Amino acid sequence: MRQAILTTMLGAALFSTCVLSAQAAEIASLRGESSLDAPANAIEKTEQKKVEGGFDRAWDLQPPSIPHDIEKDRITLTENTCMKCHSKDNFEKENAPEIGESHYIARDGSELDKPSSRRHFCSQCHTPQADIAPLVGNSF
Ligand code: HEC
Numbered sequence: 001m002r003q004a005i006l007t008t009m010l011g012a013a014l015f016s017t018c019v020l021s022a023q024a025a026e027i028a029s030l031r032g033e034s035s036l037d038a039p040a041n042a043i044e045k046t047e048q049k050k051v052e053g054g055f056d057r058a059w060d061l062q063p064p065s066i067p068h069d070i071e072k073d074r075i076t077l078t079e080n081t082c083m084k085c086h087s088k089d090n091f092e093k094e095n096a097p098e099i100g101e102s103h104y105i106a107r108d109g110s111e112l113d114k115p116s117s118r119r120h121f122c123s124q125c126h127t128p129q130a131d132i133a134p135l136v137g138n139s140f
């Protein structure tokens, strides 16, 4: 009996997965048809917008956009090559801006000596920008 229930549950799970992926394949958006379960296309290297002096911010506490190449940078659990230039120890000799003050604040609001682990994955907030025509107009 137990076996039968398990088999039925497995069947139902498989069935819903098939239905979901069939639906995903049919989704068409302004970007054209793309399947929801496929990874997003990376932007073309030539399309990345690089701005001398950095991008203007839309509001004070906006994470600034990245104005340079990050192709060779790696952010993993044990490594973060962004900090070769942006850390407290290296920013001066690399002539780069130091990571923001907010990066030294812990979850409970206390100040830290080292950057907070909440800020380890830089690209969670900082992104490069592509020089492409917007799909939808925006006056923000
Ligand atoms: C080889 C050194 C170097 C590395 C590695 C590097 N950066 Fe930078 N970064 C710079 C320099 C120099 C600037 C200033 C560029 C400018 O203003 O023209 C900058 C600017 C920035 C800015 C804009 C700051 C602002 O106030 O506008 C951000 C955000 C940034 N980098 C994030 C990153 C992230 C995230 C990584 C890793 C994926 C990274 N950087 C890796 C040197 C580096």
Ligand code: HEC
Pocket: 060, 061, 062, 063, 064, 080, 082, 083, 086, 097, 098, 099, 100, 101, 102, 103, 118, 119, 120, 121, 122, 123, 124, 125, 126
């Ligand atoms: C959770 C979001 C978040 C993460 C993760 C994050 N940042 Fe930021 N970053 C911000 C915000 C918000 C600001 C603007 C406020 C500030 O300056 O603290 C900022 C500012 C900066 C600046 C500009 C500082 C200045 O004074 O002009 C640099 C450079 C920077 N971040 C680099 C990095 C790097 C390198 C990492 C990864 C080690 C990183 N950030 C991770 C949100 C983030």
